[in-house]
Amino acid sequence: MKKVIILTFIALIIFTYVALDLDNHLTLDGLKVGLGQFETWRATSPLLVGLAFFASYILVTALSLPGAVIMTLxxxxxxxxFGGTLIVSFASTIGGTLAFLTSRYLLRDLIQQRFGDRLKAINDGVIRDGALYLFTLRLVPVFPFFLVNFLMGLTPISTRIYYVVSQLGMMAGTLVYVNAGTQLAKLKSLSGILSPGLLLSFGLLGIFPLLAKQIMYFMQRRRVYAKWRRPRQFDRNLVVIGAGAAGLVTSYIAAAVKAKVTLIEAHKMGGDCLNYGCVPSKAIIKSARIVHQMRHGENYGLDNTILTFSFRKVMSRVHEVIRTVEPHDSVERYSKLGVEVFQGYARIRDPWTVEVMHDSGSIKLLTTRSIVIATGAQPFIPPLPGLDDVGYVTSDTLWEEFAKLEVPPARFVVLGGGPIGCELAQSFAHLGSQVTQIEKGSRIMAREDEDVSALARDSLERDGVLVLTGHTALRCEREGERKLIVVEHDGVEQRIEFDALLCAVGRVARLSGYGLEDLGIETTRTVVTNDYLETLYPNIYAAGDVAGPYQFTHTAAHQAWYAAVNALFGNVKKFKVDYSVVPWATFIEPEVARVGLNEQDARKKGIAYEVTKFGIDDLDRAIADGNAHGFVKVLTVPGKDKILGVTIMGEHAGDLLAEFVLAMKHGLGLNKVLGTIHTYPTMAEANKYVAGEWKRAHAPQRLLALLERYHSWMRG
Known part of the structure; x- marks a missing residue:
């Protein structure tokens, strides 16, 4: 109602302005005709006329009425x-700020809600450099100031900064027009005020802040590099440290564009994903699910099987899968692609020099124009008393430690309720271990919505995992051959005996041993980078888990493109990393996959949303496969089919999510998903059905009522 009143008030003023032909007075001819009368009034009541003029100028600029230029003259x-400049400077700034606030109050929330994702880059730029942008625009009077007021009101720039910068930025233009007004009798047209030379001067003046920014950037670079001696020439265009997902893709792209690139890996090619993470974990998940299905054959109309198997063979298959995938990431393959690969330990000696220490002890120095740090992450080991005494495995060491076991650990404790902990807890329960999962928080998979966490917990517990949430691990103890972990819940301690313990409480970036401290490169939990993945030194980049903010193989590969292109071509054009549509999945049974916002994220960010949900238990293919559990949940803009986020829980959820990832990336709504033919019977139909649920909820009821009457009339 307040907005309606303000709009009505503005409309009445504009209507009065037009109806009384006030715009005729605010022309050059009208000014010259009425100037004598104004002079008389000013001579009689100078203060009153000055205040009235000041207030009128504010009103004209606040309402964006034509005539501000004439009033300046x-x-x-x-x-x-002097007096004219003083009055106009403050009146124009106050009026412009009122127009800015009006635009912000009436339209900003609406525009940001509707186009927030597309405006994110602009908003971030305004937050970072808004004062500079505004100052540049204010220095060029050719650019319509009323448009500046309107558009800047839609951005996050603060009112205080807007006022101060506007006051300073408009001063040059104000002086030019006020000075022209002192010579009003000689002025024949408004075009005579701004000659081509003056326009060029204003243009150059407007460019000055941008040039100043580049000069400041250049000076900062000089200061950063001041204590280092830059080589006259370089051996290589790019050196990449780490041959995980980010490092491999970075070096591949560099070689593809014919740059001379060197890739350095201290341990195994392929990094965590191939050797310890994605590949081995998915291999054991598959074996464990088959074991589980065979033991529960009754779910498929078969007899349950009393199954015996060699856990050593299961682990042998895991390593065979690794060996099969290994050539994709091998030294031989990348050498053939044009990448120079060194096995050794890398240390950055200066911004252009990397030292490589080979296993033989020999040292080689490489000079390079750019460096990409892609050293990945490693499991975090909590400072738990007695942990080293009882022994433990991580998601990195498990595959070697368990490789020779004939049977899986009888009593297996999993410390951590995140994706890795949940996947391995369920897999080992499927393989026959008595699994206890300990999570300090109130629920497992805490980054997901509560309904997802609850369904995941039900699934794990149904498969035999004892899930202990709200339990804090205090210490580990050894009593002879017995190994125990002591946990606390609601003030009561509990001792849990185990044969093997998995630490899965998170992963931390590998930051030490690469010379980052000596160079002063800032690190927190990751290497600190800007939007272009640059570190403190513009020629040193970081990508993948070591850079964050995500620890996924696919985001590491995504970042690698930006790191490679910016490192090789950043002097021509740099690209900001786009995190607008990032999918991920947890491969428990049923799988959990998500892209964009979920409900708890939307609530935390104060984003309005609608929820549409389709239960997979009603899907024909899921029923036929015996996998009729889970759901597809879509968050949309209220009243619109624009997708804000999707969570899928069910068989092959990670695969089903791809359709929504594509839709969000290219701005396709649920109506487009609904209008796409999906093969029957497939799990992918769930995506179409959830779109249909949204359509049904937003059906035009009045139109349907009219159609019902029409069809009744047609029946006679």
Whole structure:
């Protein structure tokens, strides 16, 4: 109602302005005709006329009415250069700020809600450099100031900064117009005020802040590099440290564009994903699910099987899968692609020099124009008393430690309720271990919505995992051959005996041993980078788990493109990393996959949303496969089919998510998903059915009522 009142008030003023032909007075001819009368009034009541003029100028600029230029000339004619400049400077800034606030109050929330994702880059730029952008625009009077007021009101720039920068930025233009007003009698047209030379001067003046920014950037670079001696020439265009997902893709792209690139890996090619993470974990998950299905054959109309198997063979298959995938990431393959690969330990000696220490002890120094740090992450080991005494495995060491076991650990404790902990807890329960999962928080998979966490917990517990949430691990103890972990819940301690313990409480970036401290490169939990993945040194980049903010193989590969292109071509054009549509999945049974916002994220960010949900238990293919559990949940803009986020829980959820990832990336709504033919019977139909649920909820009821009457009439 307040907005309606304000709009009505503005409309009435504009209507009055037009109806009384006030715009005829605010022309050059009208000013010259009325100047004598103004002079008389000013001579009689100078203070009153000055205040009235000041208030009128504010009103004209606040309402974006035509005539501000004429009033500026009038200020020079009536009050002289100093007085006119003083009045116009403050009146124009106050009026412009009122227009800015009006635009912000009436439209900003609406525009940001509707186009927030597309405006994110602009908003971030305004937050970072808004004062500079505004100052540049204010220095060029050719650019319509009313448009600046309107558009800047839609951005996050603060009112205080807007006022101060506007006051300073408009001063040059104000002086030019007020000075022209002092010579009003000689002025024949408004075009005579801004000659081509003056326009060029204003243009150059407007460019000056941008040039100043580049000069500041250049000076900062000089200061950063001041204590280092830059080589006259370089051996290589790019050196990449780490041959995980980010490092491999970075070096591949560099070689593809014919740059001379060197890739350095201290341990195994392929990094965590191939050797310890994605590949081995998915291999054991598959074996464990088959074991589980065979033991529960009754679910498929078969007899349950009393199954015996060699856990050593299961682990042998895991390593065979690794060996099969290994050539994709091998030294031989990348050498053939044009990448120079060194096995050794890398240390950055200066911004252009990398030292490589080979296993033989020999040292080689490489000079390079750019460096990409892609050293990945490793499991975090909590400072738990007694942990080293009882022994433990991580998601990195498990595959070697368990490789020779004939049977899986009888009593297996999993410390951590995140994706890795949940996947391995369920897999080992499927393989026959008595698994206890300990999570300090109130629920497992805490980054997901509560309904997802609850369904995941039900699934794990149904498969035999004892899930202990709200339990804090205090210490580990050894009593002879017995190994125990002591946990606390609601003030009561509990001792849990185990044969093997998995630490899965998170992963931390590998930051030490690469010379980052000596160079002063800032690190927190990761290497600190800007939007272009640059570190403190613009020629040193970081990508993948070591850079964050995500620890996924696919985001590491995504970042690698930006790191490679910016490192090789950043002197021509740099690209900001786009995290607008990032999918991920947890491969428990049923799988959990997500892209964009979920409900708890939307609530935390204060984003309005609608929820549409389709239960997979009603899907024909899921029923036929015996996998009729889970759901597809889509968050949309209220009243619109624009997708804000999707969570899928069910068989092959990670695969089903791809359709929504594509839709979000290219701005396709649920109506487009609904209008796409999906093969029957497939799990992918769930995506179409959830779109249909949204359509049904937003059906035009009045139109349907009219159609019902029409069809009734047609029946006679």
């Amino acid at each position: 009038a200020a020079g004619a009536l009050f002289g250069l």
